[in-house]
Structure formats: structure tokens, C-alpha cells
Amino acid sequence: MTAAAPEPKTNMGQPVPRYDAAAKVTGRATYASDMPLDNPAHAFLVTSAIARGRIDNFDLDDAKRVRGVIDIVTHENAPKLKESKLFSNGGYAGTTIQPLKSADIAHDGQIIAVVIAESYEAAREAANRVKVRYTATTPSATFDSPGTTTAAAKGQNAQFKEDPGVGDFAKAFGAAEVKLTAAYDTPTQHHNPMELFSTSCVWMGDNLVIYEGSQFVYGLKNGVAEQLGIDADKVRVVNPYVGGGFGSRGSMTPRTAIIAGIAKRLNRPIKLVPTRDQGFTITTYRAETRHEIKLGANRDGKLLALRHEGAEVSSRADAYCVGGTKTTARLYACPNVASLVSIVRADRNTPGFMRSPPEVPYLFALESAMDELAVKLNMDPIELRRINDTTVEPIGGKPYTSRSLMACFDEAAKAFGWAQRSPQPKSMSDGDWLIGYGCAATCYPTQMAPSAARVRLQRDGRTRVEIAGHEIGTGAYTVIAQTAAERLGVPLEKVAVFMGDSDLPPAPVAGGSNSTASTCSAVMMVCDQIRQRLFKAVMPDSLTDKAKETVGISQAPATQAAKSDRPLDIEKAFDALGVGVVEEYGEWKPEGAPLDSFRAMHSGQVRLVGGHTMKDQIAYAFGAEFVEVRINRFTHEIRCPRLVGAFAGGRIMNPRTARSQLMGGLIWGMSSALLEATEIDERNARYVNDNLADYLVPVNADVPAVEVILLSEQDDHINPAGVKGLGELANVGTNAAICNAIHHATGQRIRKLPVRLENIEV
Amino acid sequence: MRPFSYQRVTDPTAAVQALSAAAAANDALTKAAAQPLAGGTTLIDLMKLDVMRPTAIVDINPLAQGWSAIEPGNDGLRLGALAKMSDVAAHEQIQRHYPVIADSLKLAASAQLRNMATLGGNVMQRTRCSYFRDVSYENCNKRNPGSGCAAMDGVNRMHAVLGASDQCIATYPGDFAQALIALDAMVAITGRSGTRNMPFAELHKAPGNTPEIETTLRPGELISAFSISGRWPRSVYLKARDRQSYEFALSSAAVALDVQNGTVRDARIALGGVATVPWRAREAEAVLKGQKFDDGLAQRVADAAFADARGRRHNSFKIALGKRVVARALQQAVTMEI
Numbered sequence A: 001m002t003a004a005a006p007e008p009k010t011n012m013g014q015p016v017p018r019y020d021a022a023a024k025v026t027g028r029a030t031y032a033s034d035m036p037l038d039n040p041a042h043a044f045l046v047t048s049a050i051a052r053g054r055i056d057n058f059d060l061d062d063a064k065r066v067r068g069v070i071d072i073v074t075h076e077n078a079p080k081l082k083e084s085k086l087f088s089n090g091g092y093a094g095t096t097i098q099p100l101k102s103a104d105i106a107h108d109g110q111i112i113a114v115v116i117a118e119s120y121e122a123a124r125e126a127a128n129r130v131k132v133r134y135t136a137t138t139p140s141a142t143f144d145s146p147g148t149t150t151a152a153a154k155g156q157n158a159q160f161k162e163d164p165g166v167g168d169f170a171k172a173f174g175a176a177e178v179k180l181t182a183a184y185d186t187p188t189q190h191h192n193p194m195e196l197f198s199t200s201c202v203w204m205g206d207n208l209v210i211y212e213g214s215q216f217v218y219g220l221k222n223g224v225a226e227q228l229g230i231d232a233d234k235v236r237v238v239n240p241y242v243g244g245g246f247g248s249r250g251s252m253t254p255r256t257a258i259i260a261g262i263a264k265r266l267n268r269p270i271k272l273v274p275t276r277d278q279g280f281t282i283t284t285y286r287a288e289t290r291h292e293i294k295l296g297a298n299r300d301g302k303l304l305a306l307r308h309e310g311a312e313v314s315s316r317a318d319a320y321c322v323g324g325t326k327t328t329a330r331l332y333a334c335p336n337v338a339s340l341v342s343i344v345r346a347d348r349n350t351p352g353f354m355r356s357p358p359e360v361p362y363l364f365a366l367e368s369a370m371d372e373l374a375v376k377l378n379m380d381p382i383e384l385r386r387i388n389d390t391t392v393e394p395i396g397g398k399p400y401t402s403r404s405l406m407a408c409f410d411e412a413a414k415a416f417g418w419a420q421r422s423p424q425p426k427s428m429s430d431g432d433w434l435i436g437y438g439c440a441a442t443c444y445p446t447q448m449a450p451s452a453a454r455v456r457l458q459r460d461g462r463t464r465v466e467i468a469g470h471e472i473g474t475g476a477y478t479v480i481a482q483t484a485a486e487r488l489g490v491p492l493e494k495v496a497v498f499m500g501d502s503d504l505p506p507a508p509v510a511g512g513s514n515s516t517a518s519t520c521s522a523v524m525m526v527c528d529q530i531r532q533r534l535f536k537a538v539m540p541d542s543l544t545d546k547a548k549e550t551v552g553i554s555q556a557p558a559t560q561a562a563k564s565d566r567p568l569d570i571e572k573a574f575d576a577l578g579v580g581v582v583e584e585y586g587e588w589k590p591e592g593a594p595l596d597s598f599r600a601m602h603s604g605q606v607r608l609v610g611g612h613t614m615k616d617q618i619a620y621a622f623g624a625e626f627v628e629v630r631i632n633r634f635t636h637e638i639r640c641p642r643l644v645g646a647f648a649g650g651r652i653m654n655p656r657t658a659r660s661q662l663m664g665g666l667i668w669g670m671s672s673a674l675l676e677a678t679e680i681d682e683r684n685a686r687y688v689n690d691n692l693a694d695y696l697v698p699v700n701a702d703v704p705a706v707e708v709i710l711l712s713e714q715d716d717h718i719n720p721a722g723v724k725g726l727g728e729l730a731n732v733g734t735n736a737a738i739c740n741a742i743h744h745a746t747g748q749r750i751r752k753l754p755v756r757l758e759n760i761e762v
Numbered sequence B: 001m002r003p004f005s006y007q008r009v010t011d012p013t014a015a016v017q018a019l020s021a022a023a024a025a026n027d028a029l030t031k032a033a034a035q036p037l038a039g040g041t042t043l044i045d046l047m048k049l050d051v052m053r054p055t056a057i058v059d060i061n062p063l064a065q066g067w068s069a070i071e072p073g074n075d076g077l078r079l080g081a082l083a084k085m086s087d088v089a090a091h092e093q094i095q096r097h098y099p100v101i102a103d104s105l106k107l108a109a110s111a112q113l114r115n116m117a118t119l120g121g122n123v124m125q126r127t128r129c130s131y132f133r134d135v136s137y138e139n140c141n142k143r144n145p146g147s148g149c150a151a152m153d154g155v156n157r158m159h160a161v162l163g164a165s166d167q168c169i170a171t172y173p174g175d176f177a178q179a180l181i182a183l184d185a186m187v188a189i190t191g192r193s194g195t196r197n198m199p200f201a202e203l204h205k206a207p208g209n210t211p212e213i214e215t216t217l218r219p220g221e222l223i224s225a226f227s228i229s230g231r232w233p234r235s236v237y238l239k240a241r242d243r244q245s246y247e248f249a250l251s252s253a254a255v256a257l258d259v260q261n262g263t264v265r266d267a268r269i270a271l272g273g274v275a276t277v278p279w280r281a282r283e284a285e286a287v288l289k290g291q292k293f294d295d296g297l298a299q300r301v302a303d304a305a306f307a308d309a310r311g312r313r314h315n316s317f318k319i320a321l322g323k324r325v326v327a328r329a330l331q332q333a334v335t336m337e338i
């Protein structure tokens, strides 16, 4: 595996190293819980040991005797908080289950008490000494558990508007020459970002500062203000670095307002650092899903009929759902499509976004089924995709803004050595190891959201960019700095970017892979405002005002703009203007954004545009993933020595940071296929392996070689930056690619994730 | 974690005294008020989880001077209890004459853990049963005698198929102990009345009706060394696991053979990841001894090793897996170039 940064190709920026890299690897980057506080008290959570029932009473005597305990907050004395609606219903919350409100318990590990003490150790010890008496009711854990209820997603979840379909599926499937019906399962998974779900709350008079790793500082600020019943302007959320998000920090969790409320009452800063296992229940997760796919094709492999039925688990309180049929119904040319998504309610905490929420489970099903169909047709799986490739999505007939799926397949196949694959299952081996090659398509919608930015340029070229974006590990600081440097024509070293602070101009949630497209489009626009002011100052008087108005602004993507044929002499322009600093603020919104976009942006609500929701087009990034698996004949251990992916995502702002994202995605995809699953004890609806020793993620030895190929792609239809967003692209196809490779290695089709050695029969 | 006193001891007598002081009426060592601290990679973990609640910690690391020697000789091997896993695994003579020992250590845990962890602490490590390690579950006979066993009908993929009782099915998780038990190691135990030697096979106790009692050590006793007679160059440690590294065994086999002209003169087989204690498969050894080796024999030996195995909801696969691991380990040992 080479560590060198990839050479930029056409329509790619420079592979500059991230400027926060040294700070991060030397531990100098400050995460939320590193923020120094003045005389803080420490909070430790007590969480429920049952998933459903009531608290009869607490025995706090023993806990209160621990030296240093200040207070123990339970539902009997908790600060009163207002409810926040679910984010999908116009609120901010990732769950509407509000702990400490009553004696009721709705899920395993619900917060039932908060111990406040002079030290973390005292708080933790006292929490261990809290005794709770419950009246437990038998909970419903998951699919098939008695007591769950199932209903269509449509009508329950405001964001799930329809089950996409077209033509007459039943008829076409009935008449198809080749048919496939198969069922697939994906497990519960938890994000487990390195940074724990800490929060620190500090009041200064009526103003609250929250230090918390968040993927959406404006959402959190507005949400906490709503729960506390105070003006949002009085709340500030700060997190210059976020130690991994993956969706877990996209919506507000109940912990923040609770800690803020207690801090207010005690008139003291409070720092909460929950444990790893508490992170499994006090935030969201990826719920388990089930799928049935029906494919009908003619002998040549042309798809005639496709049906995708999905079922997802959610909590009793909230109808969260990912509904990936919006993507699977549109991925291939197929005249007859039907789909249905339903939600199964159980006694669980509310699930939420986790990296590529809809695509991971739904494409696992479809891309496994495509491989199964290829086997039935005795056809190369790449060819099956080629036959059904399309430039127009079948449901609404809208054209893809650009689509390089087959180019990705061809590049990746070449790099991987697909030609050396002997198609017959079980036909390749090396000593003790059976070898399998597999591949799958990957895709992710291109999404954008309104964003603001402020840029300040000094006479000497020093530039300051302010935007309440988020550095969740993607390299956002670096990519935004590159954008400003390029657009203003100043050296990169002179650009400083400030993010992760809700006092800065609003940016959208760092989710849905929209960040680069949205924030860079906003920063470009504001840089153009500066250029325009400077240009106007140095334009000869002979130019008309109208000409001056337009000069210096380019609607075209970044490439041409900065190297415009009219080089700007910044010093001359400053002299002409007679100022020391030029500062501009601007608000950018994508085409087709709703009318209330900017209002929503300031109040921390997301208006994502893109994917299939664009008016006349559909926008997705694509890729193709190839894997080699090796299965030990004796132990049945499954290893994945090689992962190769080729991806096309419009303009690549920085090939180095892009590659890191995609590499991480491929590795996570492999992990998801072979290792990750949260085990649920079905008797009591509790998570069992809620720690990083038992919840398996790959170690270095599991990932000997990953190759990422970035394709050149230019797309002028999506956003000014020409960027599609890559963060969630690569972990989508890997699940299916691995199962397809396992089939090639063993002849055995596995339709349930993760695949463990006990599932292999050879 | 709960408050505890901390004491560093510089000689064995002081260590034994400090550990025995608070130990009057305790029947289970694991519940003793005073616990020795070696690398701390098991003990501190369990204290943080509130599973172990000692009130006194006796840091025995200063004893390393006398207790960490690695002494391979012509007719045997002696290993100090405070030797680090990493040092023993990397020792050239151990790799050559006792590959089963070097590999059982090398394939365990992670590099960082192996640098901290000691051999004595390693054999005393406690089960990874999730219900044992999470005090919010009431039902765990090992942690809470008489309370029941949550794993029995719960999530039990990692649990034992051999040596279990109606009270507890927790797996002994370590790797190194299988090598020791296979090689008929002796363990030196230092206590109030000096040092005594005992077969390592007598150290661990199957759960039976008292899963909280895990070893025959008494409070105030310390492991000071392990010894093995003879050399075992034809030996193998094979470990099947979910990850390529840093993961406990789903099934493992420690195998040591003496093969002359294709006939197995002596055979030692121990099983890991599948049993409640380090498991010596003596019935399987009997099938193997004195026979000409072939794949059919390997299969019969493996069957004998698991004749008494009993699977539960999620761990039944370990029986078939364990057999294949034993058979493969035997094949590897037989074909080793030595």
C-alpha cells in the first residue's frame, strides 16, 4: 500500500497535506473535553438496566456518602426542559424520548440519574453505588419479537414521502425469463467514534457555552436553546475539532440540555464524559434491516422488473427510517419497479444517521441480488451492470447530471486484475486458503444545503475565513483554505480558517456528504464578492457601471476563476480603495433550495437539496469496488487482503484528503461486512457487546492493502464548486462486494451480515 | 472504580504479608480485599468496570528483579512470573525450542498489552463473558454467586463447550495457559510458608457449583515461576479468531508431538477458546499416541477431543471448528521442519 499522495488529474485540486495533521497526531488538537474549564464539577451518568418499565425508587444513601458528591439528579428533581421535536419533524432532536422526565423507561441504557461531584472519580464511584428498584415489563427487542408493531413508513415519517415505483412490476416479473427472489439482513451497528459523547456546559450570566463534539453546531445551539426556553443567541457551541462523527453527532441528544440545566442550577461549569458503553444507548445507531429483492430479467440480462421491500427497526416513540429504496429504485435502467418500506417499532432507543444511512443496507441487498442474477445468467457481473447502466433514472425519467459508473468499473477492474478471475466458484485457491474475487457498485447522492461564510482579506494577502462548518476528520479546514486561496489568488499559507463555533456564519450539518459542496460554494461566492470589490476599485473609469457590476464574478467552477486572465493586483486595489481590510459576508444556497432556506439555516434546520430531489435532474456520485477474500479451509476464517475502489465525484478538491475518506470508507465497508454488529439480548432488549473489545472493528493486520483510484469527472450542473461529496461513498458497496467474493470463493451465498466464520460451510 | 490503598512491595515476604493481612474469611481469591498488581491489564480494567472491588492493591512489580528471568536450559525451561509476554515471545531460544509457547504469546492481545502484561497475570486473567463484565446484569453466578447465569440462554457465541456447568459457561480466554498445560508445566507458588511447586494443570478449577472460585490459589499466595522439562521443538499453537490480530480465540489448539519415523511417540494437546479452564485433551492424546499419523487419525483424535462437548444457542459451531483446528494443528506439527 503506498502512502504517497495521489497526483492530481484533470479537475482536481492539489494534494496538500491537511494543515491540522501535525496537531492531531501529536495530541495538540483540542477536542471538546480538552477545553480548560474554570473550577468544573464532573458529571457521571447512571443508565437503566432494563429496557422497559418503571423506576420504583432509588436508594441514594450509599452514593451520597461518597466524598465530593455535590448532587444526584433523578426524574424527581431534574431541571424542567421543554420538548424538542425530531429533526425530521422540524425539530432538532435525534430522539423524542426525554430522560429524567418521569419514572418511565423506554429503552436499555436510558439516562436515569446524573451524579455531580468534585471529581470524575468521585462521580463515577457514587454512580456505581446508586441502587435502583424497577418494575420491569417484558420488552420487544427486534424483528419477530412479540409485541412489536409494523407499519408502512409512508405516513409515519415526514421525510419518507413515497415508495418509488413505475410501470407494472407484477406483470413484468411474471413474464420475465429469469427471476430471482432473495432476502437479506443487516445488523445493528454503532458508530463508536474515538471521541466519547462528552459535553461541557458553562454559563456566563444568561449566556451558555457548550463544548461538545457536534456535526451541526447551529442545530445543537438552537435545539438546546429551545429545550431550555431561552433565546438561541444566548447559546454558543464550540468544537474546533470533532473526534469522529459518522452521523452520531448530527442531531441533538438529550444529554446536552440536561447538563446545561444542571450547570445553571448549580451555577458551575459541568463536564460530562460518558463511558464507551453508555455511548451505545445515549445516542443513535444504525438499526437492523431486512430486505426482499425480486429481479426479473431477460436472457440477455436486461432488467425488466425490480422490487425492493425493506423493513427497519425503530423506537416506539419515533418513526426513524432510512428508506434506501429512493436509491435502489433508480440505480439501474428498469421499466417496472415497485418498492415498499416499513418500520417495526420495538423497545429500543431511536436509531439515527450512520455513515451512508440509506445506501449501506439497501445497496447491500440490491448489489448482492445483482451478483446472484449474474450467476443465474452465467454472465460477468460487470457486464450485467453495463447492460443495465443508464443516464436517466427510471422512476421520474430525470437525467443524471453525470454518471461514471461503468468507467469506475473498468478502471477498478483493471487495477484489481479482474481478468485473472476464473468465473467458476471455488476455482481459485492458494494453500490453505480459498480465494474469491467480488465486486459491486457504490453510489451516494450529491447533496447541498444553504451555507453562509465570512471572508476577510488583508492588504498583505492574509486571509481569514469564518464559517460554522465542522472538522470531523475529513480535512475540511484544508479544503476550505484551498478554495479561498485559489479563488482569491493568495498563497495557501496565508489563509486561516475558523470553524466549529456557532458564533460564526452558519453552515449546514456535516452529514449527507454535503459539507464540501456547500461550504466551498459559499466560500467561493464570498471570495468573489471580495474580488468584485477589488476589481471595481481598479477598473478604469471608462467602464460602465454595468460592466463593473459583473466583472470579477465567475459562475463557472473554481478552476477558471482564480487563474482568470485578469490577474488582480491586490495591493493596488487596496490603495485605490484606501482601506486596510476588505471583509465580505454572504449566504449561498443551491439551486432549487426552498424559499425558507436562509431562515432555516440560521435557526439550525437543514434544507438538503440533491440526489433525486432536484427538479429536473438527479445527482449521484458513483464508484466500483473490488475485493479479494481468502477463506481458510480449516478454520473458515475470512480475511480480506485487497480492497480496490475507483470513484468519480465531480471535482476533487484535494486528492489526498479525498483518498483518505474513500480509503476509510472501504475499510469500514469491509468491517461492516465481516466484523461489526451490536448483539442484542432478545430476552431483555439490551445491547451486550457494548465496548470496543467485543464490538469488533478491524485492526491494521486486517487491512493489508487498499487502493483508491480517483477518476476525473467534471459536472457543471450540481453546484458552483462542481463537487459531489465523497465522505459516504466508499463504504456503501463493500458489503455486497465481500459477500459476492465469498460466493466466488466457496459457492455459498450469504445474505446476512456480518459474515462470520461459523457461517461458512466448505 | 472505588477507592483503594496502594502499596509497593520490594520483597516476596512483604508481598505475601500484605496480601494475607486482609484475607481472613475469604473463600474466593477473586473477591479478596487485597489484590496483587502486575501489568494491570486485567485487574485495572475490571476495577474500572466495578466488577472487582479490592480495597488494597499490592504492586508486585518491584519483585521483577528476581521473578522475571527467562531461563532456557538443556533439559528444561524456567520462566519468572513477572516476565513480560512480549519478552518471552521474542526470545530466540523459546521460539526455537518451544514454538508453542512463543506463538501462544505472540498471537495474544496487542503489542502494547504484551509489553505491559506478565506471565503470572496472564494465566490469572479472567473471563471475557460480557455479562460478567457488566455489573448492570444481576444474573452472574461468577460475580454474584447464586444469582443465575445470564449467558446460559443469552448471547453466548464466545462461551465454552467443554467443562461448563449448570452454573457457568464462561470461557477461559487466555492463550499461554494452553501451552503450559500441554507441556506439563509446573507452577511455583510463593506463600506464607515459602515456595511450593504444583502441576500447572491443578491451578485452574472448572466452574462446577462455585464459578466464583477460579483457581486453587489462596489469598496471600503468588505465582513466582513456571517450569517445563524437556524441549518441544515440534509444537504448534493454532488460533482461529474473528480478526487477524488483537482478538481472543474462538478456538485454539496447543499441540506438542514427538514423532519418530511417522509414529507418534508422545502427544500433548490442549484446547483454548472452547473450555472453561485451560483444557488438556487427554482422551485425544490417547488416540494419537503410538499410532502412525495420517489425516484419518487426525480426524479421530479431533473427534475424541470434543466427545464431551456441548453447544448452546450461539456457540455450537465451536465444536466442529474446534475439531478442524485440532486436526490442522496436528498436521502442521507433524510436517514441521525441525
Ligand SMILES: Cc1cc2nc3c(=O)[nH]c(=O)nc-3n(C[C@H](O)[C@H](O)[C@H](O)COP(=O)(O)OP(=O)(O)OC[C@H]3O[C@@H](n4cnc5c(N)ncnc54)[C@H](O)[C@@H]3O)c2cc1C
Binding pocket: A693, B035, B036, B037, B038, B039, B040, B041, B042, B043, B044, B045, B081, B082, B107, B108, B109, B110, B113, B116, B117, B118, B119, B120, B121, B122, B123, B124, B125, B173, B174, B175, B176, B221, B222, B223, B224, B246, B247, B248, B249
Ligand atoms: C483488549 C484485550 C485483549 C486481550 N487479548 C488477549 C488474547 O488474545 N489472548 C490472551 O491470552 N490474553 C489477552 N488479553 C489478556 C491479557 O493477556 C491479560 O490481561 C494479561 O496477560 C494480564 O497480565 P497482567 O500482568 O496485566 O495482569 P494483572 O491485570 O496485573 O493481573 C491479573 C490478575 O492476576 C493477579 N495476579 C497478577 N500477577 C500475579 C501473580 N504473580 N500471582 C498471582 N496472581 C497474580 C492479579 O491480582 C489480577 O487479579 C487481552 C486483554 C485485553 C485488555
Ligand code: SF4
Binding pocket: B127, B129, B130, B131, B132, B139, B140, B141, B142, B143, B148, B149, B150, B151, B152, B167, B168, B169, B170, B211
Ligand atoms: S457464563 Fe459465568 S461469567 Fe458468564 S454470566 Fe454465566 S455465570 Fe457469569
